[in-house]
Amino acid sequence: AHLDRIAAVEADVHAFLHVDADGALAEAAASDARRAAGAPLSSLDGVPIAVKDVLATAGLPTTCGSKILEGWVPPYDATVVRKLREAGLPILGKTNMDEFAMGSSTEHSAYGATHNPWDLDRIPGGSGGGSAAAVAAFEAPLAIGTDTGGSIRQPGAVTGTVGVKPTYGSVSRYGLVALANSLDQAGPVTRTVLDSALLHEVIGGHDELDSTSIDRPVGAYVEAARQGAAGDMTGVRIGVVTELGGEGYQPGVLARFQESVDLLVKAGAEVVEVSCPTFVHALATYYLILPAEASSNLAKFDAMRYGLRVLPEGIESPSAEDVMRATRDAGFGDEVKRRIILGTYALSSGYYDAYYGQAQKVRTLISRDFDAAFEKADVLVSPTAPTTAFKLGEKLDDPIAMYLNDLATIPANLAGVPGISVPSGLADEDGLPAGFQILAPALADERLYRVGAALE
Numbered sequence: 001a002h003l004d005r006i007a008a009v010e011a012d013v014h015a016f017l018h019v020d021a022d023g024a025l026a027e028a029a030a031s032d033a034r035r036a037a038g039a040p041l042s043s044l045d046g047v048p049i050a051v052k053d054v055l056a057t058a059g060l061p062t063t064c065g066s067k068i069l070e071g072w073v074p075p076y077d078a079t080v081v082r083k084l085r086e087a088g089l090p091i092l093g094k095t096n097m098d099e100f101a102m103g104s105s106t107e108h109s110a111y112g113a114t115h116n117p118w119d120l121d122r123i124p125g126g127s128g129g130g131s132a133a134a135v136a137a138f139e140a141p142l143a144i145g146t147d148t149g150g151s152i153r154q155p156g157a158v159t160g161t162v163g164v165k166p167t168y169g170s171v172s173r174y175g176l177v178a179l180a181n182s183l184d185q186a187g188p189v190t191r192t193v194l195d196s197a198l199l200h201e202v203i204g205g206h207d208e209l210d211s212t213s214i215d216r217p218v219g220a221y222v223e224a225a226r227q228g229a230a231g232d233m234t235g236v237r238i239g240v241v242t243e244l245g246g247e248g249y250q251p252g253v254l255a256r257f258q259e260s261v262d263l264l265v266k267a268g269a270e271v272v273e274v275s276c277p278t279f280v281h282a283l284a285t286y287y288l289i290l291p292a293e294a295s296s297n298l299a300k301f302d303a304m305r306y307g308l309r310v311l312p313e314g315i316e317s318p319s320a321e322d323v324m325r326a327t328r329d330a331g332f333g334d335e336v337k338r339r340i341i342l343g344t345y346a347l348s349s350g351y352y353d354a355y356y357g358q359a360q361k362v363r364t365l366i367s368r369d370f371d372a373a374f375e376k377a378d379v380l381v382s383p384t385a386p387t388t389a390f391k392l393g394e395k396l397d398d399p400i401a402m403y404l405n406d407l408a409t410i411p412a413n414l415a416g417v418p419g420i421s422v423p424s425g426l427a428d429e430d431g432l433p434a435g436f437q438i439l440a441p442a443l444a445d446e447r448l449y450r451v452g453a454a455l456e
């Protein structure tokens, strides 16, 4: 049924870069056979899933939305993908994304933009717009995204889906092509909070292949979601973050946000106002740390190891450096080049202390603001994104306007704390979905599910 749905709507939505119909059908048949034989089944056995094209999939192309990886088929699975396969989830295919996960609209994909199923002239968010659009358009019941600065939560908000960025280190990054190692985290993209909890339990857990993986058992996310769905929020302190709202936010988004807060209060929660003054510097901090890490990570695309190799024209016996230059020039898009330049600049000697070093200090202050806020509240809440989905092309020539979309989602990545975006309803101005963000302390991901499920 999902493959039929993909065939029917993909020409309009373009959520996928690669569909693996044969592989998905074979896995589905294997799951049916297990069921028929009475063999043990996982909680999501046989439920198809779409995977963002930034995760390595053995035997399936993995491009990261970039020309430089065109034709690359990884010889191994990312740990998240291996866990999906072991739990019997058929992989429908790989979803579209901004090139190397840099962007908030999926327009920076080298393979063309994804369209928002709610209005095909609008962006589905980014960088994981493909995963969110696939779920919103009923092409897949579940998807995997990755969130470095909001790429699971912001697409969730603008497509009316649920997206979870787990605690940093709680889901393995092995086989996730790194954008920024200290910020990246894979997580669920679904239509309900309970679905996210089920999927999170499948993909979470310690992995020796990821040196930043936390050695702790997987949390009881499903139980927390079930508890939250029962609707009693008595004793839960909800912290509304002063700095993540107000000016610059669309009125309809703020109205739906307030409505969700009111619903939690009606369910017994207590609301407290919390201030995190350093959050106003989060965007600037992120746009030093992320390009610095990204510029280093992207150095491996040198025309020798993976995918594309372009021979420079007009040079008779090109050197390795000539080939590298021609390949990187042809293979990387403008946004990737912009960030490589930003990152190498921030890391260059003489500027390191002023930019990268300074950003690391501010990052610590942001973590401390979180610590202080979580003394006063069990969870922090805000609108996920300042606006509903904007029009395709609207912000493409204005990188700062594009970056501003992630104002509310970036602090969580800098501090490593978990966050969820749940639909809060449709904005009055345009009838488009808005998102409600819930943040919890590191390793308290259960709280996201408890509070998120209470809003469904």
Ligand code: GLN
Pocket: 101, 102, 103, 104, 126, 127, 146, 147, 148, 149, 150, 151, 152, 179, 290, 406
């Ligand atoms: N939109 C943000 C960026 O462009 C976030 C990206 C992400 O989370 N992968 O960096």
